[in-house]
Amino acid sequence: MVLTGRTSARRGPAAVVAALTCAIALVTVGCTGDDEGGFRPGAADAGDPYVPGRGNGGYDVTHYGLDVRYDPATDRLTGRATISATATQDLSRFNLDLAGLDVGAVTVGGARAEHRRDDGELVVTPPDGLPRGQPFTVAVEYAGVPAPVADGALGAGGFLHTDDGAIALGQPDSAATWFPVNDHPSDKASYDIAVTVPDGLAALSNGVPGPKRSADGWTTWRWAERQPMASYLTTLVIGDYRVTTGTHAGRPMVTAVPSSEPAGGAAAVSLARTGAIVDFLATRFGPYPFESYGGIVVADPRIGYALETQSRPVYGPGFFLDDRPNPAVVAHELAHQWFGDSVSLSHWRDIWLNEGFASYAEWLWEEHDGGRTAQRAFEAQYATTDWSQPSVDPGRAAMFGNAVYKRGALAVHALRRTVGDDAFFRILRAWTAERRDGNATTEDLIVLAERVSGRQLRSLFDAWLVGGTAPALP
Structure with a gap:
């Protein structure tokens, strides 16, 4: 990443060597006591002080399948995210990062799951606990008017409405403004991204381009990033x-x-x-x-x-x-x-x-x-x-x-x-x-x-x- 204009904040003396060599482990255990049967919630935070509240524990994502539709005239986005993951503990519930969008339905393994919002978190409780090592699939239907990141360390970021479309971009976080995600670079995954926009607009994203399809005044652009990708490296550029x-x-x-x-x-x-x-x-x-x-x-x-x-x-x-x-x-x-x-x-x-x-x-x-x-x-x-x-x-x-x-x-x-x-x-x-x-x-x-x-x-x-x-x- 490069900034066109950059200033350095002042701080005190440099850290000692031990601070350099210490590796801070990602939090993967729950933040509450054990639930019945030994299953417990995944952590609601990756434990990274640079991005408090971002990332989650208890599971590892392997793939995101995103299918979104965006109308610049109304600034409204509708989407379905299909997330493939594996439990890294006996998991009673887990969180996904999602900012400012409404969730219609959530399923885990095809079965309807309970869900609630907690600020920028989507809290999902599957009908049955997920044993450690078990692969599972989460499907989330969501919609709304996406918003920028309020406190971006880099500057303007998140989902930005533009004169001719939109830009989803930013570091250290931006992804949660347009899809549910484990929003920390320690949990990388592959992606398939389909973006439907009005005819005449481009919808650009990461990876290998797929075939485009047009119908009823809308065009769907497809992209596939098969190598693991950190969530902040995703982008969506429409216009x-x-x-x-x-x-x-x-x-x-x-x-x-x-x-x-x-x-x-x-x-x-x-x-x-x-x-x-x-x-x-x-x-x-x-x-x-x-x-x-x-x-x-x-x-x-x-x-x-x-x-x-x-x-x-x-x-x-x-x-x-x-x-x-x-x-x-x-x-x-x-x-x-x-x-x-x-x-x-x-x-x-x-x-x-x-x-x-x-x-x-x-x-x-x-x-x-x-x-x-x-x-x-x-x-x-x-x-x-x-x-x-x-x-x-x-x-x-x-x-x-x-x-x-x-x-x-x-x-x-x-x-x-x-x-x-x-x-x-x-x-x-x-x-x-x-x-x-x-x-x-x-x-x-x-x-x-x-x-x-x-x-x-x-x-x-x-x-x-x-x-x-x-x-x-x-």
Whole structure:
């Protein structure tokens, strides 16, 4: 993710090494006592202080099947979500995150289930308890006028009504504004998404495009993301867009810009470099991890950021001002397909794992594209860094600050300088291969880097990520 304008919140001295290496486990037990027979409710919170109230425990989702219909004239969305999951405990009831929409009916395993709303939670009680290890399917019918996220750390997000349609987008959360979900990146799943909109509008989302069907003035667009995806990486972009569909390296490539954007404008020119940038990054990070490529540029000025929505990043209009192409932001968001999307964080305190590597990818691409070397970019950033701001566990207010992005990138290059190019790129490729489709922590990276390089690196990571003074140059 990249912001067009970013400030860093101030905080006190950096955390000690123990704070860096501690992995915070996802809460998977109930928050109340045992129910009859030993079954108990799943937790109503993932236990992540950066997103209080988000995520849930007691089950693991494997797939979301979403079928939604949106009418821009009324801003009304109707939907059916079919969720495949497995109980991770003896489960008497469970929660799904869902904000501001009305629920008509819920079934579990085809049987009608009791349900109630508790603020942004949908509380579901199946007719019978779900034993640990049992797969089950939840179907939720819902409708209403979706709303933005009220307290987005990033800025405008959630479900946003636009002049010609809608945009569902945001980090660290947005998905619960348009479908019921376990809304935390620790529970990734595959997706099938069908979106029905009035004829003439595009309805863009993640993954491989499917066949479109039109009837009675409405068109259904279909998308499939078969690799596990964190919920905040889902997107829905509806409106008047010029959509370009093709292939790259044998996989679908779908890009879109507002119809008002000139065909040869900066946005279209920048997106046209997607294939070349992906191919370069693959030489550094390993094979591209998904089945499709692309990107979407939106016109809404409320979107002051770009976001690495899986397989198809979304870019706000501010990145293409004065009709200047901006391949750097494309490189950043495409690097996230490896760092953040395929290998996702386990807990938001480790967001530097996403942003530090993506920011470093900008330096790699700049050098490859004939600009500054990564070393020169490193030296310039080192000279201006505020070392009192930690990259790891920066606090929610600073999770999109310079320490996460730029200090994180400094730490990546310091690792490269310390272990040498051969070991460095072996570390990156091992990380993206061994952790593909999963989740990870800072501690996981340190362990892997030490194993691949054969060196003790904990003090290096500590100095560059959380130490309160400028570390010595390697």
